[in-house]
Amino acid sequence: MKVLIIEDEQELQTAISSYLKSEGYVCEHAVNFKEASEKIDIYAYDCVLVDIGLPDGNGLQLVEILKKELKNSGVIIITAKNSLEDKIFGLDVGADDYLTKPFNLSELNARIRAVLRRRKFEGKKEIEFNEIRVNPDTLQTYVQGKTVPLTKKEFDLLVFFLSNKKKVLTKESIAEHLWGDYIDSADNFDFIYVHISNLRKKLVESGACDYLHTVYGVGYKFTDT
Amino acid sequence: MKLLNKTTIYFISVSLVIFCLGAILFYTFFEIIIDRDINHKLHERKTYHLKQFEKTDSLLLYQRYSANMIYIQRTGRPETDQEILSDTTIYDDVLEEPIAYRQLSFVKIVHGKNYFIQVRRAAVEHRALLEGVILLEGLLFLAFVAVLSIVNNKLSKRLWQPFYFILDKIGKYKVDLAQNLVLPKSNIEEFNELSKTIEVMTDKIKREFNIQKEFTENASHEIQTPLAIVKNKLEILLQSPELSKDQMDLINSASVAANRLSKLNEALIILSKIDNRQFHEETTLCINDEIDQLYANLEELVKMKELQVEKNYGQRLTIKMNSHLLRILLENLVTNSIKHNYVGGKINIAIADQTLAVSNTGEALNLPPEKLFHRFVKSNLKSPSLGLGLSILKAICDTYSFQIAYREAGGYHTVSVLFNPVQPEDILVEEKKR
Numbered sequence: 001m002k003v004l005i006i007e008d009e010q011e012l013q014t015a016i017s018s019y020l021k022s023e024g025y026v027c028e029h030a031v032n033f034k035e036a037s038e039k040i041d042i043y044a045y046d047c048v049l050v051d052i053g054l055p056d057g058n059g060l061q062l063v064e065i066l067k068k069e070l071k072n073s074g075v076i077i078i079t080a081k082n083s084l085e086d087k088i089f090g091l092d093v094g095a096d097d098y099l100t101k102p103f104n105l106s107e108l109n110a111r112i113r114a115v116l117r118r119r120k121f122e123g124k125k126e127i128e129f130n131e132i133r134v135n136p137d138t139l140q141t142y143v144q145g146k147t148v149p150l151t152k153k154e155f156d157l158l159v160f161f162l163s164n165k166k167k168v169l170t171k172e173s174i175a176e177h178l179w180g181d182y183i184d185s186a187d188n189f190d191f192i193y194v195h196i197s198n199l200r201k202k203l204v205e206s207g208a209c210d211y212l213h214t215v216y217g218v219g220y221k222f223t224d225t
Numbered sequence: 226m227k228l229l230n231k232t233t234i235y236f237i238s239v240s241l242v243i244f245c246l247g248a249i250l251f252y253t254f255f256e257i258i259i260d261r262d263i264n265h266k267l268h269e270r271k272t273y274h275l276k277q278f279e280k281t282d283s284l285l286l287y288q289r290y291s292a293n294m295i296y297i298q299r300t301g302r303p304e305t306d307q308e309i310l311s312d313t314t315i316y317d318d319v320l321e322e323p324i325a326y327r328q329l330s331f332v333k334i335v336h337g338k339n340y341f342i343q344v345r346r347a348a349v350e351h352r353a354l355l356e357g358v359i360l361l362e363g364l365l366f367l368a369f370v371a372v373l374s375i376v377n378n379k380l381s382k383r384l385w386q387p388f389y390f391i392l393d394k395i396g397k398y399k400v401d402l403a404q405n406l407v408l409p410k411s412n413i414e415e416f417n418e419l420s421k422t423i424e425v426m427t428d429k430i431k432r433e434f435n436i437q438k439e440f441t442e443n444a445s446h447e448i449q450t451p452l453a454i455v456k457n458k459l460e461i462l463l464q465s466p467e468l469s470k471d472q473m474d475l476i477n478s479a480s481v482a483a484n485r486l487s488k489l490n491e492a493l494i495i496l497s498k499i500d501n502r503q504f505h506e507e508t509t510l511c512i513n514d515e516i517d518q519l520y521a522n523l524e525e526l527v528k529m530k531e532l533q534v535e536k537n538y539g540q541r542l543t544i545k546m547n548s549h550l551l552r553i554l555l556e557n558l559v560t561n562s563i564k565h566n567y568v569g570g571k572i573n574i575a576i577a578d579q580t581l582a583v584s585n586t587g588e589a590l591n592l593p594p595e596k597l598f599h600r601f602v603k604s605n606l607k608s609p610s611l612g613l614g615l616s617i618l619k620a621i622c623d624t625y626s627f628q629i630a631y632r633e634a635g636g637y638h639t640v641s642v643l644f645n646p647v648q649p650e651d652i653l654v655e656e657k658k659r
Contacts, residue, residue: 009450015457022464080449102453102487105460153525168463170477172484179523191529216470218463218477 001116004045005029006036006062007078008055012101016049019105020112023164033057040066045073046119047112050095052079052086060090067094074115078103104173110163127162130224131208134159143206153178154199161212161222170219196220229381236377237370244369248362252355259349264310267329270294270344271308278335293317293326293345300341304334312348325350387411391420398427399502400434438501445494452487456480492613495553496600499620504547512542512581512644515551516574519559531569539577544644550621557614558583558640565638573637582641590638594631615640 003025007013010031017027028043030036033056040048040062048066052059059077066075077090080101087098096115099108117125117136127134133142139155141148150158160177161169174192200212213221274295281287288297293315309330314323325348332341391408398406406427408420459480463473498504520527520534527534544551562572562585570586596602598619603612618640622629628643 009454011454012450012457015454015461018461019457019464080445080453101449102456102483105457151525170460170463170480172481173460191526194529195525215473218473 001047002026002028002043002045003112004036004039004043004048006031006049006054006059007051008032008053009051016105016108019109023109025112033059033062036062037065040069044070047074047076047115049076049078049108049112052077052081052090060086060093063090063095064093072119074112074119076108076111076115078108104170104176106160106164106167106169106173107177109167110160110177113163114159127159129162129165129211132158132162132203134162143203143208146206148202148206150199150202153195154202157195157199158203161220164222166221166223166225168215168219168221172219174219229377229385233374233377236373240369240373241366244362244366248358251362252358255354255358256349256351259354263327263346263348267310267327267344267346270346271329271331274342274344275333275335278333284335284340293324295345296328296343298341300332300339302332302339302341304332304339307331313345315345384413387413387416388419391416391423395423395427400427400431405431434501438503441494441497441501445490448490449487452483452490455483456487459483489613492617496613496617496620499550499617499624502624504550504624506547507545508548509543509545510548510551512544512551512555513538513576515555516559516576516581519555523559523563526563527572530563530566532563532566532572533570534572534574537573537575537577539575540579542576542579542581542644546625550624554618554621554642557618558642561585561614561640571637578643579645580641580643582639584637584639586636587638590633594633597631598629618642 001024003020005013005016005020005027007016007029008031013029013031017029020027028039028045030039033054036050036054048070050059050062050066054062059079063075063077066073074097075095076097076099077086077095078099078101079086090098096118097111099111114136117127125135125137127136131144133145134140134155135142136159139152141150141155141158156178157174160174171192178192178195196212200210203212204210209224211222211224213223215221277287278284284297288295311328311330313326313328315326316322317324326345327348328343328345330341330343332339334340387409394406394408406424408424410417410420459476463476463480468476516536558581562574562583565587566572566585567587572586573582573584575582575584590597592602598615600616601612602616619629621627622642626645630641630643632639632641
């Protein structure tokens with residue numbers, strides 16, 4: 001999987017690419033509008049992350065170019081401005097998703113995976129992990145072929161974990177993923193705990209191994225090692 | 226007090242003094258004239274009586290018919306040219322009251338005998354005169370006030386019309402809208418000067434506002450980026466193998482703080498955007514539906530706290546406003562009702578008479594209710610919340626002139642919002658102009 005990161009902030013760009021590389025992506029970057037348009041011209045990417053506020057141009061224009069030249073790549077806008085107009089315009093010109101800085105890398109990763117899944121024509125849209133199989137379109141979960149009845153939030157949680165396998169996910173990032181900005185996440189750690197233990201119970205009861213590990217005081221990790 | 230009333234009061238006070246002075250002058254003037262007239266008449270009477278004396282035999286009999294108007298007495302004194310004018314009071318038997326007279330006294334020889342004669346005339350009735358003058362002046366004064374008020378009122382309304390027009394324009398002016406304030410020209414120099422000064426001033430304010438706005442946006446951008454770096458680097462650090470529990474705790478608390486800072490920054494940006502009235506687009510939304518959707522979204526939270534949600538919808542409340550702001554408003558109300566509740570508590574949502582009231586059970590408030598909507602105020606100091614939620618609510622309500630209120634009764638905390646069904650037309654008009 002090839003990802004182009006268009007971001008003028010060097011430090012942010014290295015952080016993003018280091019996380020994505022550990023997830024198995026091949027990352028390239030561009031630090032300004034000119035470099036980005038050159039790269040888009042020459043290469044093909046599965047997914048492009050576009051920072052709107054570039055020093056020499058508006059990233060939204062890049063999105064428009066991308067949609068013309070690379071019809072098959074997913075586009076995720078990242079911006080420091082939480083501006084509704086930009087968001088609507090960005091999605092209108094064809095971006096697949098929109099993230100406001102500062103975001104969690106685990107969240108970014110989950111969004112990229114979702115975009116790639118949606119854009120994948122040849123491959124399966126299902127996520128597989130050992131005996132667990134998840135279909136994001138039908139919201140169905142299977143363990144060894146048998147359906148596991150999960151609630152919507154438990155399902156979201158499982159997909160989030162599967163997108164960030166073997167990564168420590170903090171309680172904040174989990175809460176934010178599930179409820180967005182609704183909640184001061186700190187208030188609801190007990191709640192996340194309840195959700196996670198329900199999910200774990202349902203998976204284990206259906207015959208899956210216990211992949212959910214508590215990272216004490218910090219969060220959780222989904223891993224088979 | 227209106228300027229017009231103030232000037233009228235000044236006018237009336239000054240004219241009152243003038244009318245009082247006028248009354249005194251009138252009185253003295255009349256008194257002198259009447260006095261002179263009486264003296265003159267007395268002399269006429271004297272000549273008349275003396276002629277009558279020549280024709281009559283008995284002067285004393287003559288006196289009897291003249292009542293108090295003449296007094297005749299024999300005297301030993303010799304006749305002189307001397308005449309004495311004096312005032313006196315004589316009791317009138319018929320009227321049964323003392324009456325003031327002016328009398329002219331002299332000695333005259335009639336038919337060879339010396340007589341002391343007093344010719345009298347009723348003197349000026351001071352009280353009657355005074356009353357007359359005061360009544361007259363009073364009537365004049367009232368007429369003056371009435372005419373003054375009417376003329377003043379009509380004239381002022383016409384003269385001040387440009388002023389009120391300017392005032393109206395300024396009142397409706399919004400600094401964040403694109404066009405500059407243009408005020409009408411009038412043919413009054415002072416008002417033109419006022420218009421010009423205000424135009425210059427608002428242009429300046431507008432420039433400053435734009436600079437400030439840019440600064441806020443830039444500042445938020447500048448803060449968000451380093452924050453993003455901090456957060457993301459910590460996230461990567463957290464993935465390192467071989468971390469000790471202590472190290473993890475350190476990373477975790479740093480990342481919690483970074484999260485909090487970014488939320489705070491976001492909330493402040495929203496507040497400043499609301500304060501600057503930077504949310505313009507409006508759509509028609511149904512409060513009932515929005516509320517239902519929000520609670521559905523937070524269903525698990527409600528279940529976890531074992532809360533009972535009761536909805537009393539007396540009407541379908543639709544409102545025209547910025548959808549983003551409405552979402553923030555309702556989200557705050559709804560999450561507060563869950564957050565500040567205890568396990569097994571109750572939530573009551575009532576919609577009636579254009580009012581949405583969200584009540585929830587919960588611990589008693591630790592601070593005076595009037596402080597509740599202030600920024601950075603928290604009932605529980607240890608709570609990890611920012612203390613900005615309700616001030617954002619207040620700012621949104623102020624923008625749309627909704628009335629927000631908090632009350633605590635019977636163990637329920639209620640926040641109610643009275644939505645304004647009539648939207649200020651000028652916002653829409655201004656929008657169209659843009």
